[in-house]
Amino acid sequence: MTWSNWAGNVSATPARVLEPRSVDEAADVVKRSADRGERVRVVGAGHSFTPLCATDGALLRLTHLSGIRGIDCARQRVRVAGGTPLHVLNPILDGIGLALPNLGDIDRQSIAGAIATGTHGTGLRHQGIAAAVTGLSMVLADGSVVSVDDSHDPELFQAARVGLGAFGVVTEVELQCVPAFRLRALETPGRLGEVIDGYEQLVAEYDHVDFHWFPHTDRVLLKRNSRVSDDDPGQPQPAWRERLDEDILSNKVFGALNRAASLRPGIVPSLNQVSARVLGAKEYTDTSWKVFCSSRDVRFRESEYAVPRASLPAVISALRTWIDTHDVTLPFPIEVRSTGADDVWLSTAYERENAYVAVHQYHRMDDGGVFAAFEAIVREHLGRPHWGKLHTLGADDFARLYPRFGDALQVRDRVDPDRRFTNDHLTHILGP
Ligand SMILES: Cc1cc2nc3c(=O)[nH]c(=O)nc-3n(C[C@H](O)[C@H](O)[C@H](O)COP(=O)(O)OP(=O)(O)OC[C@H]3O[C@@H](n4cnc5c(N)ncnc54)[C@H](O)[C@@H]3O)c2cc1C
Numbered sequence: 001m002t003w004s005n006w007a008g009n010v011s012a013t014p015a016r017v018l019e020p021r022s023v024d025e026a027a028d029v030v031k032r033s034a035d036r037g038e039r040v041r042v043v044g045a046g047h048s049f050t051p052l053c054a055t056d057g058a059l060l061r062l063t064h065l066s067g068i069r070g071i072d073c074a075r076q077r078v079r080v081a082g083g084t085p086l087h088v089l090n091p092i093l094d095g096i097g098l099a100l101p102n103l104g105d106i107d108r109q110s111i112a113g114a115i116a117t118g119t120h121g122t123g124l125r126h127q128g129i130a131a132a133v134t135g136l137s138m139v140l141a142d143g144s145v146v147s148v149d150d151s152h153d154p155e156l157f158q159a160a161r162v163g164l165g166a167f168g169v170v171t172e173v174e175l176q177c178v179p180a181f182r183l184r185a186l187e188t189p190g191r192l193g194e195v196i197d198g199y200e201q202l203v204a205e206y207d208h209v210d211f212h213w214f215p216h217t218d219r220v221l222l223k224r225n226s227r228v229s230d231d232d233p234g235q236p237q238p239a240w241r242e243r244l245d246e247d248i249l250s251n252k253v254f255g256a257l258n259r260a261a262s263l264r265p266g267i268v269p270s271l272n273q274v275s276a277r278v279l280g281a282k283e284y285t286d287t288s289w290k291v292f293c294s295s296r297d298v299r300f301r302e303s304e305y306a307v308p309r310a311s312l313p314a315v316i317s318a319l320r321t322w323i324d325t326h327d328v329t330l331p332f333p334i335e336v337r338s339t340g341a342d343d344v345w346l347s348t349a350y351e352r353e354n355a356y357v358a359v360h361q362y363h364r365m366d367d368g369g370v371f372a373a374f375e376a377i378v379r380e381h382l383g384r385p386h387w388g389k390l391h392t393l394g395a396d397d398f399a400r401l402y403p404r405f406g407d408a409l410q411v412r413d414r415v416d417p418d419r420r421f422t423n424d425h426l427t428h429i430l431g432p
Helices: 023-036 086-097 111-115 154-161 194-195 199-205 239-263 263-276 288-290 307-323 370-377 395-401 405-415 425-429
Strands: 016-018 039-042 058-061 070-073 077-080 133-139 144-151 169-176 182-191 208-213 219-228 282-287 300-307 336-339 355-361
Touching: 016 370, 023 039, 023 058, 039 169, 077 282, 086 111, 086 288, 111 169, 111 300, 133 154, 144 154, 144 169, 144 355, 154 182, 154 355, 154 370, 154 405, 182 288, 194 208, 194 307, 199 208, 199 307, 219 263, 219 288, 282 288, 300 307, 300 370, 307 336, 307 355, 307 370, 307 395, 395 405, 395 425
Parallel strands: 016 058, 039 058
Antiparallel strands: 070 077, 077 169, 133 144, 133 169, 182 219, 182 282, 208 219, 208 336, 300 355, 336 355
8 A cells, every 4th residue: 555644745655554453463563574674664643744654664553552541640640542643632631631731733643643753832831742741651673562751761761752753662651731721812913023023022921822924925923822710701712713714714715725826826925915814813712722723624845943042033034035035935824933942852842942933835836945945044043853844954963953862873772773663764864
């Protein structure tokens, strides 16, 4: 069979696709692949844009390893099976009065896939999902099953939290949750210059700040989410408004506009002016994950880099100049978020407060060189690419960008000396 990722830009023909029904079966699959001398890659929901999951060996899907495996109420921790999709996990957590502290834009990813690439949301006082991981159970390359945390093989734990599927098959993830909370969402149109000038104040004042800049214009959609107390009178959006915004404007109309743009790229600057205005102001309050996550039906390709937050104005300015002086049309907004630093060895936020800048292109349109130009700009600012989004950096670059990169490679040598869990892309980013 041919496998391809969500964006359709990566495909592969694995020798076999296996869906183990238990941890023992997953261990057995790895052992049998080792006997055959076959490589193994695990795939989650296939939402990465980079060829992390591509293989001509065995492709493992943990579809059957899904759901809650244990709850520690006193410590507000849960153990969940590695294949659990976030859209399954979030309502379950809510049902027991818990939530993940922060989430990205969507909830289609598997928990193991989300942490493996350092999936993050936004919020200066918050971190990416992997920072909430307190323990992992894994099938290693020799078929053994281990559980690791801060006190049991802490090096493997640190390396495998954002582990790119290079250290083993993650069968269970222990997560430090927080009490379920609600968010007040405030979405307003704005001007790029004003938002950049006031950015430091915005991220200090609001829990979660995210803005979408419509290229070829100076218009932005600014999203500010604040945590509110349980007795806050704020209400969710009426169902019709949610449907209008998410289903119709953000997906159906936006999809049609992008199709039109792919046929007549010249109309994109005007379309972006319209898009920025149509997505007007709104305010509502809802359960955290319902505010953080929305659906994304219009396919695109994406590159996202983390840069030190102080570099944000320079990066946006250089990117704007490049777009305005080149023959490129970008119907998708450029997204900007920020997170606090964490201690996860291969996390883009390792010991660094970041701004994240994400450039998207509609899947039917040529990127016109914008991804390469963007990469050249962020390289000047010690940009660390999102592991799951388009970039061309290799192991030598990462050795410079990540202080613990060499330590992670030593762990890899120890737990996977024969490189059971590799492919061409991993050889490029981690080395042979
Ligand atoms: C529409 C869209 C929106 C997105 N929004 C965000 C966002 O807001 N923030 C953000 O940071 N990213 C975002 N991403 C990127 C996405 O979160 C990451 O690429 C994430 O890794 C995808 O999860 P997945 O389950 O699809 O994993 P896959 O893409 O299937 O796999 C990713 C990696 O995880 C490994 N892996 C998967 N399962 C296991 C396992 N059980 N054991 C070991 N390794 C495993 C794979 O081998 C691979 O290396 C978005 C992507 C899309 C397409």
